[in-house]
Amino acid sequence: MPFTYNRSVRFQDTDAAGVVYFANILGICHEAYEESLEAAGINLKTFFSNPSVAFPIVHANVDFFRPVFCGDKLVVCLMPQKLGGEKFEIAYEISVSEVIVAKAITRHVCIDANSRTKQELPVEIANWLETNRRDTEEAERRKARETM
């Protein structure tokens, strides 16, 4: 199964139109990424605060299919994928009551945090990518068998 993250929509996520402010959906996707790293045994404080290696986002996109309201129970499904030696991409599917409300992508590049030059993905991230890839593939195979 791909990694999933459960998240209630908070009052703070909404705007005067009564629904989630568009950019906040990307923030919620990033939370799923953090949760997934932690589930793989990665220490978030070391990873995100003053690290030697960083993974800044170089591209993000998001499509909205339905409005999302305060109190809605989001399920964020996260599917990361390696893109060469220094990059990876994460696809997210956000659902409420099993209906997809948004899809997003974030693309990350691995850099040395001081020089900000590109570098190879470290082992812990390569492992995290490998584990999640296998989980996603397994889920897809199962789904394919079920629909046959």
Added chain:
Amino acid sequence: MPFTYNRSVRFQDTDAAGVVYFANILGICHEAYEESLEAAGINLKTFFSNPSVAFPIVHANVDFFRPVFCGDKLVVCLMPQKLGGEKFEIAYEISVSEVIVAKAITRHVCIDANSRTKQELPVEIANWLETNRRDTEEAERRKARETM
């Protein structure tokens, strides 16, 4: 036991100083309030989106005792209290590993959402206040007995 809310510190909560941005602690307290309302059976979408009765915050304060970092596991303990017929106040204690890192208060007034004039607290909020008051008192009695 007073109501408690568990919340991981997210990358988005932090600032360039490497710790949680001060105002975000108040946002996390509000999340605890939302979670507590929901635990009392209150529908958050109805309560917060286009309601007939609203509970705007007229005062808030927060004291910080220790820095809070990305990945920290916050436990927010919430203690609401009625203040006359139209007001209530919530005290929050935020801990990491059983050490209090911050304390906060939000004071809310009940208004008619259209006219924005004060009105009596509705039954569902009065009940929520009563339940939480009893839970808090019980915890205090137990603590008093333990320290005797």
Added chain:
Amino acid sequence: MPFTYNRSVRFQDTDAAGVVYFANILGICHEAYEESLEAAGINLKTFFSNPSVAFPIVHANVDFFRPVFCGDKLVVCLMPQKLGGEKFEIAYEISVSEVIVAKAITRHVCIDANSRTKQELPVEIANWLETNRRDTEEAERRKARETM
């Protein structure tokens, strides 16, 4: 000239990596959109709070070329474009000291705020699109002449 919006990067925009949190760049783009609407004489309170017609974002994307730091002076250049009768898209170029640091797009669809069904763009938005289109084209023609 295309509409431009000047905005200092705030401490709150940054994260523990010391640079602007990725999703906040999209929020800054939306501010440029708001500023541009206001410059066209549109009342933002009426437009965004409980309107009869709304323009929710159905797609957004952003590319990051350079890190952005607290105190950086952003110049956001905004180029909106009509996409059929019910949609428009805004392209944003964000620069610091005349170097482009990010590019983004938001795509908006016009809906009846109550029924949430698509509807024709109202006159004030059609005019705003037309004015901005002409300003953008003029700037492009001037740039083309200069490079000849």
Added chain:
Amino acid sequence: MPFTYNRSVRFQDTDAAGVVYFANILGICHEAYEESLEAAGINLKTFFSNPSVAFPIVHANVDFFRPVFCGDKLVVCLMPQKLGGEKFEIAYEISVSEVIVAKAITRHVCIDANSRTKQELPVEIANWLETNRRDTEEAERRKARETM
């Protein structure tokens, strides 16, 4: 004259109740503080990103007198005050059309950013405090004369 900061209320500042989310007012106060530091010649990037000396907020409070809407033109008036050798406090008055809508306070302590131990306020901050104190006093004297 005390330092003033002009700020339009953005869509992102609001919540599903149609007004500014309470904690965001404190963020806007912090922007006024940043703007005031910059006006005194302080480099914000150096000051806030990986500094040797930091000024974390140890206390904040805010009182709300009126709801604030998207598009409202806020004027934030900032009055800092030294509190002993290692602390200072800033009082903020936030107005819309010359009516005060909120008042807030942030209290800051000066620390060594690495050891996180208290230390004396550096010269640039002492100067900033002194300049702002004189400006505030002058404004008060003028106001007193006018009301006589």
